[in-house]
Amino acid sequence: MQPTEPRLLPWPAAAAALDGPARLRHLAAGALRTGRPLAIWREPGAAHARLLISRSLEDAYTGLPPALDPAAPAGFAFFPFHESDHNPALFLPADVQYDLARPEAVSIAPAARGLVPNIAAWLALPPPPTLAWPHGAPPAPPATTEADYRRLVQRGVAAIEAKEVVKVVSSRVAHRPLPPGFDPLGAFQDLSRRYERAFVSLVSVPGVGTWLGASPEVLAEVTADGHFHTVALAGTQQLVPGHRPQEAIWRQKEIEEQALVARYIVNCFKQLRLREYQETGPRTVAAGQLLHLRTDFEVNLRNVPAAASLGTDMLRLLHPTSAVGGMPKAAALDFLRRYEGYDRAYYSGFLGPVNVAAPGVSRLFVNLRCLQVRAEEAILYAGTGLTADSDPLREWQETELKLTTVGAVLR
Structure with a gap:
């Protein structure tokens, strides 16, 4: 039987001295290093940010399920003004989640249990000094005079x-x-x-x-x-x-x-x-x-x-x-x-x-x-x-x- 509850992965002892934002950076670094989509957000008036990582780029291109339907999967919508090949409508599944309001553990969705060894390896690495963020493939639009x-x-x-x-x-x-x-x-x-x-x-x-x-x-x-x-x-x-x-x-x-x-x-x-x-x-x-x-x-x-x-x-x-x-x-x-x-x-x-x-x-x-x-x-x-x-x-x-x-x- 497939598990239905998310797996909570505690931070290793080596990360005990890191505060919530440093742990957020740690997770973002792992996602960027392995080419995985991520979203970080803080809602209006909220005290803490949240992070979401999807397993792979292919998972992000599944399109948006009924966006405001309680039966839809958990994830992050990222839609363009006008959908095109260069600017696809994206839905990033919530395979990995981290909530700074509950900084002790990382939540891994049942469908993403195979990521547990990868996430554990990320958490054991030393904090990265810099992060390599991807840039868009299409040329930048010209500045408007x-x-x-x-x-x-x-x-x-x-x-x-x-x-x-x-x-x-x-x-x-x-x-x-x-x-x-x-x-x-x-x-x-x-x-x-x-x-x-x-x-x-x-x-x-x-x-x-x-x-x-x-x-x-x-x-x-x-x-x-x-x-x-x-x-x-x-x-x-x-x-x-x-x-x-x-x-x-x-x-x-x-x-x-x-x-x-x-x-x-x-x-x-x-x-x-x-x-x-x-x-x-x-x-x-x-x-x-x-x-x-x-x-x-x-x-x-x-x-x-x-x-x-x-x-x-x-x-x-x-x-x-x-x-x-x-x-x-x-x-x-x-x-x-x-x-x-x-x-x-x-x-x-x-x-x-x-x-x-x-x-x-x-x-x-x-x-x-x-x-x-x-x-x-x-x-x-x-x-x-x-x-x-x-x-x-x-x-x-x-x-x-x-x-x-x-x-x-x-x-």
Whole structure:
């Protein structure tokens, strides 16, 4: 009979002096050294990070099972903005887990029992001085100049005025040199300290690359008490020192932009004939030194027929949301394909743990405020939602503000 409970592998006596973060580095080093995919994340407000390792690259390419289904296997979803051969939709099975809240042992899934000797060997090795993180195979997208981005905004506004789209979300790329001795795991810990309310993540997959981020935006989640939750997040301004978020004053442009995102979510509910939901907001929320407008939507799945499929059906409708693409969805995505000028890869896709904390508990976040680690530089991404009132210079300045979130670890 196959075992059904995970194997708990205690740390050897040689590692007794190592603290939790050092043990996390130890495990990450073993995964990187043997070419295995890994994900490290810290959920908003959580005190401790978690690590997940998959047995092999092939296991990671099995695609995403019903993402918000309690019967789905445990793992970590890492989805691109637009799926392609270069940017596959990934689901990393939770073969090996390590939770800094319980640092005494490593958990190994029943299907991965064959890894026990390998993991034991990793733990017995001395701590590595440096880690070799993989870089993506496709060429890095070119950096977007200010002139190019302002032209893109002008095209977007013209498309809105011509009623080709109601809203479009343009984005850009920036290149930043890596500081000497840059350590992605150290940068992850830095982001976790800086942005307590963000979903901080470090995902590394051979052939795909290494991505680091601190996202403020929930895409979809199912809680332990059976509630589905999503948010409409849009509008950006800087938090003024000495002022509270509640004191922010919003322009009509940001109010309209956020209302369009909220309306998009309500339309998704209507497509599923879902009428019983709670809407709260909009309200001003802080994400680091930035402020956004946010509306929360919540559904009690115990009151919904066919609740097991609701989360997955909503996920299919939501991604990519109007907050990262635009609306109507097809027309906005067609505009971006024609004019944006680069492949977003995993920027503005989504990521997060599925059934890891407990069966039926999943939290997926939009991959915003993120960077891709290359050999000598970081590729950063930022976008802005356009309406008929958008000003090209102000939109460029908003992207500059957004780049400072994850860019802070490069100083």
